[in-house]
Amino acid sequence: MTALLPEELTCRQVVEVITDYLERRMSLKDRTRFEQHVVTCVGCTSYLRQMKQAIALAGAAKDPVDAKAQDELLRLFRGWKEKK
Amino acid sequence: MDDRELVDALRAGDESAFLALVRAHHGSMLRVASMFVPSAAVAEEVVQETWLAVLKGLDGFEGRAPLKSWIFRVLANRARSRAQKEGRSSPFSEFEADDEPAVDGARFLPDDHDRWPGHWSAPPPQWAEERLLTQEMLQIAGVAIDALPPQQRQVIVLRDVEGQSSDDVCEALGVSEGNQRVLLHRARSKVRAVLERHFEEPRR
Numbered sequence: 015m016t017a018l019l020p021e022e023l024t025c026r027q028v029v030e031v032i033t034d035y036l037e038r039r040m041s042l043k044d045r046t047r048f049e050q051h052v053v054t055c056v057g058c059t060s061y062l063r064q065m066k067q068a069i070a071l072a073g074a075a076k077d078p079v080d081a082k083a084q085d086e087l088l089r090l091f092r093g094w095k096e097k098k
Numbered sequence: 099m100d101d102r103e104l105v106d107a108l109r110a111g112d113e114s115a116f117l118a119l120v121r122a123h124h125g126s127m128l129r130v131a132s133m134f135v136p137s138a139a140v141a142e143e144v145v146q147e148t149w150l151a152v153l154k155g156l157d158g159f160e161g162r163a164p165l166k167s168w169i170f171r172v173l174a175n176r177a178r179s180r181a182q183k184e185g186r187s188s189p190f191s192e193f194e195a196d197d198e199p200a201v202d203g204a205r206f207l208p209d210d211h212d213r214w215p216g217h218w219s220a221p222p223p224q225w226a227e228e229r230l231l232t233q234e235m236l237q238i239a240g241v242a243i244d245a246l247p248p249q250q251r252q253v254i255v256l257r258d259v260e261g262q263s264s265d266d267v268c269e270a271l272g273v274s275e276g277n278q279r280v281l282l283h284r285a286r287s288k289v290r291a292v293l294e295r296h297f298e299e300p301r302r
Contacts, residue, residue: 024216057221077125
């Protein structure tokens with residue numbers, strides 16, 4: 015991967031390439047440029063943290079299974095077990 | 099329990115192992131299926147069929163990919179063929195480009211600003227962990243995800259809610275890594291923006 019980012023990133027650019035950074039889809043040079051900006055920028059440090067928090071929150075946001083669906087699936091499981 | 103132990107427990111007919119698996123994935127499976135097929139009722143059928151197919155296929159599960167990835171691959175295949183029968187095209191047949199910025203442009207100084215070009219004019223504040231990890235914020239995150247455009251929703255559900263790898267998601271959905279990353283970026287940015295709005299509201 016070659017460098018695609020300018021030497022000095024703006025905050026407006028940081029928020030658009032943050033997923034490439036988190037997904038580790040950046041060249042080493044771009045990674046360094048990104049990190050150099052973030053460590054010296056309070057706003058972007060906070061933004062990066064918020065993105066990580068949003069990801070963690072999504073990971074905890076599972077839909078509960080309703081009781082009826084669960085009963086049906088349990089019946090399905092028992093039926094499968096008997097036929098084995 | 100790792101995948102191997104879980105598969106062994108399922109093969110042995112362990113109901114609690116099956117219920118744990120259902121609780122972990124059923125909700126996301128419904129979300130994913132509902133994007134392929136026309137109604138919630140059909141989505142439920144597809145998910146039920148998927149569970150049965152998974153049980154029947156357990157003996158052939160080789161553990162090369164994680165169990166959950168395999169389940170969602172079976173689901174996507176079933177949902178796709180069901181959608182075809184119902185005369186619907188796959189939600190990924192056309193890539194929904196969306197070039198909304200991740201953050202409202204008004205939050206930044208102009209790019210020709212003499213001292214701080216493109217810098218935050220209103221930097222985002224820090225979010226307190228104790229406020230973040232509440233039932234209220236979880237619910238808001240869930241609603242924000244459900245409000246996303248279908249492709250973005252599907253990718254964020256598999257990646258961030260289910261915690262699957264990028265490779266597994268690309269394979270299940272038949273989408274390129276680059277497009278998957280763009281969708282994930284849009285989705286995550288929007289969810290963050292929704293959370294931010296709620297953080298800024300005064301506490302009730």
